[in-house]
Amino acid sequence: MQKITQALVEQTIKKRAVHTHKGSFGKLLVVGGNAQFGGAIILTSSAAIYSGCGLVTTATDPSNFASLHARLPETMVIDIHQQTAITEMLKKVTGVVIGPGLGETTLALQTLQTVFQSIEASQFLIIDGSAIDLIATHTLDLPKAHLIFTPHEMEWQRLSGIPIASQTESRNKQVQKQLQATIVLKKHHTEIYTDAATYQLTLGGPAMATGGMGDTLAGMIGGFVTQFSNTPLNAILSATYLHSFIADELGQSQYVTLPHQIIKRIPQVMWQFSNANH
């Protein structure tokens, strides 16, 4: 397994060209957050915007609109019941994150199917949380797109059929090949399975073991792949690295590192990394 290095992250987070605008840095649709799990979609959307994605739209339950906008005025919203509005937005975006706080109701399943039907092969689709469980439960066919799954070990057990205790590199790799997707298997020292190679994160620790931490990573990966879309693998590896790098920094003087604290630090740490080679 290859270790993800700081040098790779420094190469990925380039200084921004001057003649650019918000459309130059990717457009992302974030789908999730039912009435119970509104916090998840606030974290995912925030992480994407603080990672530098040019334009983010959040499709969520309307009961989350006010709290989402109070925390994050930069995002636009779609009522998740308006499936046509989701389909229309899909035509405009570089990528989609689906699943954080989505739940597993009939509406959640219908929304996942709407996205699967309309997504194009050129687009990124990050599949997290409830969306992974919906695929596992309903054995859904996967669409043609740049697929990125971000399961924790139990979600990976449900999706892959491999019990947590038997999730070895070779068995995980086999299922990665079948799924034709990148797999970010989240745990202590997260592993990333791709067609070409397997990577391991050597950062992060138990101060990160708090609800919403994975929702945040999904948003960072969404923000990175849409923004650094020419180097998608490096974008995924870099987002995963930076998420734990920031947590470790905070963890030097905090017992627990909260997802919203990590999000707040992303722009500053990206600036540091973008200046490292200059």
Ligand SMILES: NC(=O)C1=CN([C@@H]2O[C@H](COP(=O)(O)OP(=O)(O)OC[C@H]3O[C@@H](n4cnc5c(N)ncnc54)[C@H](OP(=O)(O)O)[C@@H]3O)[C@@H](O)[C@H]2O)[C@@H](O)CC1
């Ligand atoms: N603020 C919000 O709105 C939040 C909303 N959220 C949303 O909730 C939805 C459900 O997601 P979920 O992850 O909470 O539930 P689920 O998939 O059932 O997994 C938990 C089960 O798996 C087991 N387990 C074993 N290994 C594990 C591992 N390495 N990592 C983690 N778990 C592991 C674990 O074992 P146990 O804790 O019992 O020891 C337990 O039995 C999803 O949409 C998500 O986005 C959350 O993000 C929280 C904040």
Ligand SMILES: Nc1ncnc2c1ncn2[C@@H]1O[C@H](COP(=O)(O)OP(=O)(O)O)[C@@H](O)[C@H]1O
């Ligand atoms: N002990 C730990 N060491 C390192 N990373 C951890 C640890 N516990 C949790 N994490 C990280 O926190 C995140 C948890 O993801 P997930 O379970 O999906 O959270 P949630 O769904 O609550 O947002 C993952 O990125 C995981 O690697």
Ligand SMILES: [Mg+2]
């Ligand atoms: Mg999760």
